[in-house]
Amino acid sequence: MAYTLADQFIVDMPAPLREAVAVAPANAEEPKDATARVMAAKFSLGREATTDEVAAWDIDVRPDGQGLPPGSGDVMTGEELYVDNCAMCHGDFGEAVGRWPVLAGGQGTLTNDRPVKTIGSYWPYLSTVFDYVHRAMPFGNAQSLSDDDVYAITAYLLYLNDLVDDDFELSNENFTEVRMPNEENFYPDDRAEIELTAFTGDVCMENCKDAVDITGRAAVVDVTPDDAAARKRREEAAAAAEGTAAPTEVAAAETAPAAPAAPAADDAAGGDAELVAAGEKVFRKCKACHAVGEGASNKVGPHLNGLDGRTVGGVDGFKYSGTFTDAQANGMVWNDETLSAFLANPKTYMKGTKMSFAGLKKQDDIDAVIAYINAEGKE
Amino acid sequence: AGDPAITEMQPWNQMLGDGVDANPYGKPSHYEAHVKRRSVEWLTADPVSSVNFTPLHELDGIITPNGLAFERHHGGIADVDPAKHRLMINGLVDKPLVFTMQDIMRFPRENRVYFLECAANSGMEWRGAQLNGCQFTHGMIHNVMYTGVPLRYILEEAGVKTNGKWIMPEGADASGMTRSIPIEKALDDCLVAFKMNGEALRPEQGYPLRLVVPGWEGNMWVKWLRRIEVGDQPWHHREETSKYTDLMENGKARRFTWEMDCKSVITNPSPQAPILHTKGHTVLTGVAWSGRGTIPRVDVTLDGGKNWHQARMDGPSLDKSMHRFYFEFDWDGSPLLLQSRAHDSTGYVQPTKAQLREIRGVNSIYHNNAIQTWYVNEKGIAENVEIS
Numbered sequence: 031m032a033y034t035l036a037d038q039f040i041v042d043m044p045a046p047l048r049e050a051v052a053v054a055p056a057n058a059e060e061p062k063d064a065t066a067r068v069m070a071a072k073f074s075l076g077r078e079a080t081t082d083e084v085a086a087w088d089i090d091v092r093p094d095g096q097g098l099p100p101g102s103g104d105v106m107t108g109e110e111l112y113v114d115n116c117a118m119c120h121g122d123f124g125e126a127v128g129r130w131p132v133l134a135g136g137q138g139t140l141t142n143d144r145p146v147k148t149i150g151s152y153w154p155y156l157s158t159v160f161d162y163v164h165r166a167m168p169f170g171n172a173q174s175l176s177d178d179d180v181y182a183i184t185a186y187l188l189y190l191n192d193l194v195d196d197d198f199e200l201s202n203e204n205f206t207e208v209r210m211p212n213e214e215n216f217y218p219d220d221r222a223e224i225e226l227t228a229f230t231g232d233v234c235m236e237n238c239k240d241a242v243d244i245t246g247r248a249a250v251v252d253v254t255p256d257d258a259a260a261r262k263r264r265e266e267a268a269a270a271a272e273g274t275a276a277p278t279e280v281a282a283a284e285t286a287p288a289a290p291a292a293p294a295a296d297d298a299a300g301g302d303a304e305l306v307a308a309g310e311k312v313f314r315k316c317k318a319c320h321a322v323g324e325g326a327s328n329k330v331g332p333h334l335n336g337l338d339g340r341t342v343g344g345v346d347g348f349k350y351s352g353t354f355t356d357a358q359a360n361g362m363v364w365n366d367e368t369l370s371a372f373l374a375n376p377k378t379y380m381k382g383t384k385m386s387f388a389g390l391k392k393q394d395d396i397d398a399v400i401a402y403i404n405a406e407g408k409e
Numbered sequence: 410a411g412d413p414a415i416t417e418m419q420p421w422n423q424m425l426g427d428g429v430d431a432n433p434y435g436k437p438s439h440y441e442a443h444v445k446r447r448s449v450e451w452l453t454a455d456p457v458s459s460v461n462f463t464p465l466h467e468l469d470g471i472i473t474p475n476g477l478a479f480e481r482h483h484g485g486i487a488d489v490d491p492a493k494h495r496l497m498i499n500g501l502v503d504k505p506l507v508f509t510m511q512d513i514m515r516f517p518r519e520n521r522v523y524f525l526e527c528a529a530n531s532g533m534e535w536r537g538a539q540l541n542g543c544q545f546t547h548g549m550i551h552n553v554m555y556t557g558v559p560l561r562y563i564l565e566e567a568g569v570k571t572n573g574k575w576i577m578p579e580g581a582d583a584s585g586m587t588r589s590i591p592i593e594k595a596l597d598d599c600l601v602a603f604k605m606n607g608e609a610l611r612p613e614q615g616y617p618l619r620l621v622v623p624g625w626e627g628n629m630w631v632k633w634l635r636r637i638e639v640g641d642q643p644w645h646h647r648e649e650t651s652k653y654t655d656l657m658e659n660g661k662a663r664r665f666t667w668e669m670d671c672k673s674v675i676t677n678p679s680p681q682a683p684i685l686h687t688k689g690h691t692v693l694t695g696v697a698w699s700g701r702g703t704i705p706r707v708d709v710t711l712d713g714g715k716n717w718h719q720a721r722m723d724g725p726s727l728d729k730s731m732h733r734f735y736f737e738f739d740w741d742g743s744p745l746l747l748q749s750r751a752h753d754s755t756g757y758v759q760p761t762k763a764q765l766r767e768i769r770g771v772n773s774i775y776h777n778n779a780i781q782t783w784y785v786n787e788k789g790i791a792e793n794v795e796i797s
Contacts, residue, residue: 075512076566079497079505087636088499090577090587092644119454129454140660145772147651152662155645162647165585166484169458172583216654219666224768230756233708235717241797242713242746244784246537248680248793253451254541260443260681267685317457329455 089173091161095206098160102201103182105189111179112186115168118319118330118384124148124190127330134190137211150191154213156205160184170315171387302401309402312395315387322407331385335407340364353382370396436476441467446477449545452533457485458584460527462548465674465696466682471522471552471724471731475606478551480613481527484583487633491617494581496563496601500639503568510603510617516558519600521623522730524698526550526669528626528653531777535766538782538793541680546781546793547672550698552731555621557602560595564639573639577646578620581635588629589643590622594667598623601634624700624729625667626775628653658770669700671759672778673707673734673751684789688742694735695720695749702754704732711738713746713782713796720749745785746796762795 091097113122121127124134136146145151149159164180166172175183185200188208194200200208248254313322319330326333332345343350343358350358357380362368372379373396375389390396410416437444446461453459463479480486491510499505527549533539540546564576569592576595580586590599600621603610610616615632622629628648643649643665655663675695678684684691697704703726708717720734734749751759762779769776784794 073516073562073566075515076498076506076508079499079507083497083507084499084505087497087579088638090579090638090644090646092640092642094642096640129451140656141658145656145660147656149651152656153651155650158645158647158650161587161644165587166583166647169484170583172484172585215661216650216664217661219663219668221663221666221668221670225670225760226755226757228768229758229760229764231758233717233750233752233758235708237715238717239713239715242715243797244746244794245797246795247784248538248541251537251539253449253539254545254680255447255449257443257447257681263443264683264685 089161089164091157091164093155093157093206095157095202098157098202098205099177100202101177101181102199102203103178103180103185104199105182105185105194105196107178108182108184108186108189111175111183115175116183119169124187133187137191140212140215148191149187150193150211152212154210154216156184156188156208156210159187160205170317170319174388305398305401306405307402308394309398309400309405312390312399313402315390316399319385319387322403326407333407334403336409337364337369337407338366338404342368351380351382351384353380366400369400373399444477446479446548447544449533449540458483460529460549462544463551464544464681465548465550465676466543466679468676469694469733471696471733472606473551473553473731475553475608475611475614478525478553478605478611478614479527479549481549481627482582482584482613482632483586486613487580487582488612489581489617489633494617494633495635496618497636498563498567498639499636500577501570501573501641502564502639503570506567508563513558513563513601513603513618516562518556518558520554520556521598521600521621522552522554522725522727523621523623524550524552524669524729524731525621525627525630526672526698526700528628528666528669528775531672531779531781532774534762534779534781535771535773535777538795541793543674543676543679543781544681547674549627550731552696552698553605554607555600555602556604556607557600557621560599560601560620560637561597563601564595564637567639569639572641575640575643577638577640577644578629578631578634579636579638580615580631581633586628586631586648587644587646588631588648589646590625590629590667592639594622594625622667624669626653626669629667653775655769655773655775657773663773666776669698670776670778671697671699671701671704671751671753671757673697673704673749673759674781675709675747675749675783678747678785678789678791679783680791680793683791684740684785686789688740690737691740692735692737693720693747694733696731696733697749697751697759698729698731699751699753699755699757700729701757703728703730704734704751704753706752707732707734708750708752709734709736710748710750711745714748717750742787744787745783746794747783747785747791748780750780 119127119130120133124132126132132146132148134148134150136148136151139146139151153159160180163183181200185198188194189196189198320334321327321329322334326335328345328348332348341358342362342364343354373390376383376385376387444464444467446463448459448461460481461479463473463477494510496508496513530549531546534546574592576590576592577587602619602621603617605614610619615634618634620631620634649664655666657663673695675693677694693709697707707720709720710717718736720736722732722734724733726732759778759780765779782794782796783791785791
């Protein structure tokens with residue numbers, strides 16, 4: 031398929047096949063007349079979408095500015111919003127935490143051995159930033175930001191990439207004036223010209239080369255996840271094939287962990303199944319950053335196992351904010367009361383917390399999520 | 410004297426098994442518990458936006474069982490209530506429309522078998538042999554039969570305006586997945602599918618509704634499909650700019666690289682599936698596919714490409730579907746360097762890693778369809794290697 035770019039946005043195409051009635055079935059033999067009969071029909075299915083319905087879902091934005099809502103936001107406002115909503119994954123300066131996407135820097139690295147593809151170094155259009163933040167961010171709480179918030183965060187991301195000054199304000203009015211530095215370096219798929227011909231033709235079948243050397247081995251890199259269970263099955267099958275006894279040695283990874291102490295029969299925490307089930311749903315708001323349950327480990331936030339009775343800031347190896355470290359020094363403990371107050375308004379209750387979550391408005395939700403965390407994270 | 414499997418009574422020879430309804434929704438034998446999708450933990454920041462891999466080395470034929478079809482999502486598995494699911498068509502149409510699932514089911518349906526391959530399949534192998542197992546090197550693919558409505562029927566209900574050149578499907582999940590697709594493809598063979606292998610789509614595959622874009626990169630097959638907008642230009646959204654563009658050595662990047670190139674891999678033997686017997690007759694098998702057609706031929710080498718043999722194709726040969734090949738031979742117990750080389754119906758031949766790297770460098774991440782090499786030692790143990 032040889033599509034060519036007419037300009038940076040508009041791809042010139044062959045005429046649509048709107049009138050086509052004899053489109054070949056994709057991968058089956060079918061009588062053509064049956065297909066044609068169906069193609070000719072209109073089915074009078076569905077109903078007209080209302081203006082409000084279209085407005086509710088149609089939030090997409092294009093490079094030419096189509097779809098931008100009225101609004102504005104400046105770099106300084108964006109910084110505050112970014113620190114609260116984005117920095118825990120993307121880092122204070124867009125440098126990223128762990129394997130979350132790097133958002134800033136990387137200019138001039140695209141030809142390097144290890145290119146750093148960021149908004150500033152790689153993304154061709156600013157509209158992509160606005161559209162994506164607007165539709166999908168913050169991770170785990172999508173579409174919770176106002177239009178002005180998104181303008182402000184987008185402005186701040188430009189600032190982090192040294193593309194605007196700190197007094198810059200972005201709005202629907204000046205949006206399309208901002209051009210991204212890497213815009214010109216994208217070109218349409220040219221495999222049809224460059225590769226399809228090069229990789230078509232006669233192949234050698236006999237005496238194609240004199241010598242073959244191994245030049246690289248995955249075993250040296252050694253990053254493949256181990257699968258002890260599958261390996262044991264193979265060893266048993268191999269042993270059976272040789273007519274010998276199956277190996278009795280069980281791979282260490284497969285050995286069952288020591289059985290946990292049996293919970294008391296009248297365990298109150300696990301008692302209210304309905305509340306716990308309701309809490310599981312509420313917990314969806316938390317799980318982008320927190321894990322709870324068997325094998326839970328720290329994510330963006332600390333794991334929540336054994337939270338009831340745990341000292342605030344008490345997970346070894348997790349880097350807490352100053353307010354949590356102070357609370358830990360004071361011996362503050364998580365229980366129904368403290369957790370409830372924290373979840374109702376995290377930023378007021380623990381001023382300076384890194385947790386960006388705005389809080390749960392309903393007490394029912396707070397009670398449910400605490401019940402769920404306690405039931406799931408019982409140690 | 411004799412094999413105790415024969416001479417001794419086994420429990421299942423004597424005792425009754427479970428009755429019907431022991432598993433109202435059946436599942437595989439517990440002896441097959443190791444056959445499962447698996448992920449590579451270090452690959453992504455979080456399992457909610459991640460990928461796992463189809464265990465190709467445990468499968469045969471061409472159909473992937475629904476529970477083993479690899480998963481890739483960007484905001485977790487959306488738990489969509491079909492009664493509250495809607496499909497909206499808007500933009501450059503005569504009349505914007507809304508369909509319920511019931512409405513969708515009233516259109517004429519088609520059944521088609523297609524492979525879905527992530528454009529990043531084998532992406533970890535660009536710089537060198539890295540992962541030991543075809544599940545990890547090639548497992549971002551599945552091949553199922555879809556039941557769905559041709560997208561053109563639905564678009565024609567709304568009436569695409571003459572300047573409608575592109576569509577933008579959008580997902581209902583928290584990532585709001587969007588891609589731009591040219592109208593020619595939309596009106597050609599795309600389906601709006603609700604069944605896979607006869608049953609409802611699995612939640613992780615977009616229940617209750619997904620787009621099927623035959624032969625094109627898996628990211629475009631928008632899951633939890635809730636809206637299709639018609640426009641006169643592409644949208645250049647995140648998944649077609651910052652992702653799914655192919656960075657070349659000169660720092661420029663290809664975009665809109667939609668078609669999946671012809672590709673194959675030997676699934677057995679492979680690092681997770683060594684040869685379990687000593688020398689003698691053995692069965693080599695694998696899969697091949699092309700986003701541009703069918704696979705009439707696959708060549709196999711046992712000596713690292715000095716000599717090649719035509720494999721035996723078996724099973725249905727369907728357009729833009731996976732194909733199965735076999736090569737049976739007498740193994741003399743000496744080490745092997747195995748490769749497969751697929752030819753598609755356009756005459757294209759699967760390239761070597763060296764050929765691909767010469768054109769694309771090693772920074773492109775996506776669309777690595779190069780020939781894979783497995784080294785098999787005298788004990789039958791297989792390893793992912795690169796050769797000269």
